[in-house]
Amino acid sequence: MTRPAPRIRRTVRLAAAAAALTALGACSSPAGSSDSPGPPAAGGAASASPKLSGTVTVFAAASLKESFTTLGERFEKQHPGTEVTFSFGGSDTLAASIAGGAPADVFAAASPATMAAVTDGKAAARTPVTFARNQLVIATAPGDPHHVSSLKDLAGPGLKVVLCAEEVPCGAAARKVLDASGLELTPVSYEENVKSAVTKVVLKEADAALVYRTDVQAAAGKVEGVEFPESAAAINDYRIVPLKNARNAEAAEAFVALVRSAEGRKVLTGAGFLKP
Template identity: 65%
Template sequence: MTTRSTRRAPRARRALTAGAIGGTALLLLAACSPASPSDPSSSTRTGSWTPTNVSGTITVFAAASLKESFTALGTAFERWHPGTKVTFSFGGSDSLAASITGGAPADVFAAASPGTMEVVVNGNRTAGPPATFVRNQLEIATLPGNPDRITGLKDLTKSGLKVVLCDQTVPCGVAAQRVLTAGGVKVTPVSYEQDVKAALTKVELKEADAALVYRTDVRAAAGKVTGVPFPEAAQGINNYPIARLADAPNAAGGQAFIDFVRSAEGRKVLTGAGFLAP
């Protein structure tokens, strides 16, 4: 019987998960950090982004799949802006959108699909038009080493294979249904998860044999799962929009964070994590 899990992604951490983005991304972070980590006021820097005079707490609601890369960007942003603190709420985009339209105070919303952002726009909760800053596509996450020898979508129908999907109301679930339809494959999952991190965790804990998740999440899992690309993934690419929210407690700080995410330096971190350029 298909069950619905209410597992939520863990709370955001300031430090990068070990191997989450890999050594390359750490070097990329150095490019958008002060020339000397011990001297944040240094005027020597790489890239085109220029810090602004902002302070205070900046609250960001972001899709669960952005956890590792946004945590890294938040750390870099704070380093460039002494006196700021970027706090994150990561989760399923639909749940975050519902919280925002329900009045939850936040400065920035980064969603995993235009559809969930549209909910916030239609609720008059954005301060301006959203902008697409990255794209993402799915991979099959399997147990380490791929013991079930999964090579594509059709293998997810193997007898006895325990497959997990994201709930069909969240962006990764919508993308999963698009690629399954494109491949002419029907999968009966053992559970639907409320966000992509929860789906991935099922495989990491060996409670499932495979899950359809974003390729960025496979990279962030750092060897805890094995990723299997498949051609139909091109039919389910999601655009990620970002917007400053109306009545933002820290409007200037929120805009500065958005500018940083969309800068060349921010793009390096995001593409280093496996996201596609918009």
């Protein structure tokens, strides 16, 4: 699921070449100096980047499926000879897989807590960055046949409600909202990721679900979204990082740069994500 100074050309007289070379050597920064620029930021000159090739494997939160699939296709067009493969799922499950040595180049998590499982395990190549945010809404069947207009309506008699498992970011956010509002629910099921929760409503196995606004937008026509003010207390920050054991480190950095670029942000906000 973030830019090098121009070279100055010096001309020296042939007679003073030795002195000039000595002075130049004294003024140059040593290799690996802290003044060396870090990974190229979004929007950097493409001509300065090495030609990329091979596969870049991205582990990303299920709620990023639509937007990251679009960005993966654009990445492949921008870098012929590359291929982006994705593994989408619950952020907690993906983090555990990375900690267990699963081969991946990039990790995009739906919450800081699930990203911490990777950074604490020293699997991240550097400090993760927030690239998007997401907010809960109530998903209902089209036309809202059960008249769900507020969070409290989810406690109505006979209403079948689905939540994400609390280990998953959407479930943790739902628990935070419910606790803050003092609302107790008995869901018909706890789902392992947000897409599964939406599917329950689509299949009419549930009347409502607490899911992300992006997933309701992705399922437009199959579900409707009901916004509720209490969701402002549990907005999730999405973070991304290249991984230390990446098999294609250059492509991993380039994909992260695309996600953080103006182009990437446009795709994400178009999918319903909030700006970081």
